[in-house]
Amino acid sequence: MINQERIEILNRIKQLEKERKFDCDVENDPPNKILNPQDVDYLRKKWKNKLKRFFVSRGAEKAIDGLISSGQLIISNVIGEENLKEVKGAAFITSNHFHPFENIAIYKTFQKYANKHTFYRIIREGNFTSPPKGFDLFFRHCNTLPLSSNPRTMQKFLEALKKLSEKSSYFLIYPEQAMWWNYPKPRPFKDGAFKFAYKLNIPIIPCFITMNDSPIYKDSDGFPVKEYTINIGKPIYPNKQLCASENVISMKETNFNFCQYTYEKTYGVKLEYES
Secondary structure: OHHHHHHHHHHHHHHHHHHHOOOOOOOOOOOOOOOOHHOOOOOOOHHHOOOOOOHHHHHHHHHHHHHHHHHEEEEEEEEHHHHHHOOOOEEEOOOOOOHHHHHHHHHHHHHHHOOOEEEEEEHHHHHHHOOOOOOHHHHHHEEEEEEOOOOHHHHHHHHHHHHHOOOOOOOEEEEOOOOOOOOOOOOOOOOHHHHHHHHHHOOOOEEEEEEEEEEEOOOOOOEEEEEEEEEEEEOOOOOOOOHHHHHHHHHHHHHHHHHHHHHHHHHOOOOOOOO
């Protein structure tokens, strides 16, 4: 049985594409609550948060294995894993944002090919303060770094990023911003990821996930489960000879060009948006 709410969301995506509003939220999420500095322990300094991270992460691994074994998460191929070899220290990982499980696919890929790095997910404020039902422990205690609309919290976030980048961490971040369910095209990027990379002087590892319908498995909404191919591009390094704004433009353009090339090569069509 097809979930009609999901049909409405797909229609909403089509309309927003026509309007070129690529960063608008389409899901029926509750209103965001503001994340204040005292409400988040980015570095897990408190012992109770360290314990929660340990046990929640173990539980998450079991849940992920269950998704894979049941066919609800399918990684059919990885292309470009050799590009990870030259990245010795910290890096930002960028990817297209189209499904709650696609971050898990990125995580499993990097766990296999770059397991010496600690993997963090940079998440939207609302996923931490008002997480979807059943995902509260995951979003709050499974190596997540929430953004915030509170400037003081963002200062705390940036300080944590700096410290974690000194420990060869990987930070998954979505420059498209909003999640558009099963949307196959790359969308225009926001500047945030590239500003962070320039400020910390660490590279971007561009990823783009392409997909096709599984002939066997259906998801909880009645649609075919997508089989993912994880495409990994060459690392993009900040150019300190450029000023900050020029660097952001250059890195962002290089990242998007990789996504566009991968999209057009995989699907055999030119990247065009509906009008």
